[in-house]
Amino acid sequence: MTEALLDIQNVTVEYPGHGFRGKPFRALHSVSVDVQKGECVGLVGESGSGKTTLGRAVLGLAPVTEGKVLFRGEDISHANRADRRRLASDIQVVFQDPYTSLNPSLTVEQILSEPLDVRKVPRAESSKRIKDLFDMVRLPADAGNRLPREFSGGQRQRIAIARALALKPALIVCDEPVSALDLSTQARVLELFKDIQEQTQVAYLFVSHDLEVVRHISHRVAVMYRGEIVEFGDGDQVTSQPQHPYTQRLFFAAPVANPKAQALRREERRQLLATQNA
Numbered sequence: 001m002t003e004a005l006l007d008i009q010n011v012t013v014e015y016p017g018h019g020f021r022g023k024p025f026r027a028l029h030s031v032s033v034d035v036q037k038g039e040c041v042g043l044v045g046e047s048g049s050g051k052t053t054l055g056r057a058v059l060g061l062a063p064v065t066e067g068k069v070l071f072r073g074e075d076i077s078h079a080n081r082a083d084r085r086r087l088a089s090d091i092q093v094v095f096q097d098p099y100t101s102l103n104p105s106l107t108v109e110q111i112l113s114e115p116l117d118v119r120k121v122p123r124a125e126s127s128k129r130i131k132d133l134f135d136m137v138r139l140p141a142d143a144g145n146r147l148p149r150e151f152s153g154g155q156r157q158r159i160a161i162a163r164a165l166a167l168k169p170a171l172i173v174c175d176e177p178v179s180a181l182d183l184s185t186q187a188r189v190l191e192l193f194k195d196i197q198e199q200t201q202v203a204y205l206f207v208s209h210d211l212e213v214v215r216h217i218s219h220r221v222a223v224m225y226r227g228e229i230v231e232f233g234d235g236d237q238v239t240s241q242p243q244h245p246y247t248q249r250l251f252f253a254a255p256v257a258n259p260k261a262q263a264l265r266r267e268e269r270r271q272l273l274a275t276q277n278a
């Protein structure tokens with residue numbers, strides 16, 4: 001078998017002082033997940049199950065106390081600042097909130113050129129790259145001179161995606177990247193993620209609490225419960241015939257709050273995604 005792009009092996013994360021009587025709080029317990037080149041692995045689970053923590057462990061932002069995070073075979077779980085700078089070309093992130101993740105005082109062109117300037121990419125090459133990024137995320141050609149506040153939430157998320165793609169990463173950690181968007185915008189941004197993956201072979205570790213989103217975008221799905229992976233496998237298989245009782249409950253139990261509204265929401269999203277695919 002070929003080496004995984006990302007291989008998370010038995011990773012435990014403990015936040016110091018946040019547990020019972022000031023003990024460390026164990027947010028992840030011996031979690032193993034791998035992501036292959038060009039693959040999308042969806043991470044799903046209820047709030048507090050540890051999805052974001054796992055993404056943060058990959059980015060070096062969560063305290064890994066046991067296990068390994070291998071990227072192209074190199075253990076990056078305790079990478080130092082210099083290693084992280086080097087890795088930033090290969091591992092990028094898109095956050096949930098497109099309203100706070102972009103520097104409001106920079107134009108879109110400045111936002112996109114920043115990572116290229118830091119790596120001393122020559123001006124001509126950088127301008128060409130920025131033009132390509134605009135095309136890739138389907139932003140209007142005149143977007144470069146404008147500030148983030150002049151764009152809608154969906155367009156801002158496109159800018160954030162373009163910034164993540166600037167250095168041609170091999171992996172993007174996507175932390176609830178469509179949760180803050182309305183349904184029709186969600187569907188368009190999800191399609192964009194898929195198109196970009198086909199075009200560039202970038203891999204995604206895609207965190208979402210929304211089953212429909214994960215089902216739509218992921219090749220494989222991992223289900224998290226209380227800091228552990230309870231099920232991990234083929235996306236269609238896991239989402240249509242889950243084996244673990246927790247996954248069955250998460251995916252198929254009758255919604256508690258307002259079942260009618262939730263069913264309508266699901267149907268609306270299904271139709272939107274079907275239209276997008278037509």
Ligand SMILES: Nc1ncnc2c1ncn2[C@@H]1O[C@H](COP(=O)(O)OP(=O)(O)OP(=O)(O)O)[C@@H](O)[C@H]1O
Binds near residue numbers: 015027050051053054
């Ligand atoms: N910096 C931190 N310090 C202490 N505890 C934390 C920290 N970050 C997360 N936790 C705890 O770790 C657990 C997992 O949190 P995490 O945010 O990873 O879950 P999640 O599945 O992403 O949830 P959500 O969908 O609500 O974001 C939670 O109990 C949370 O309170």
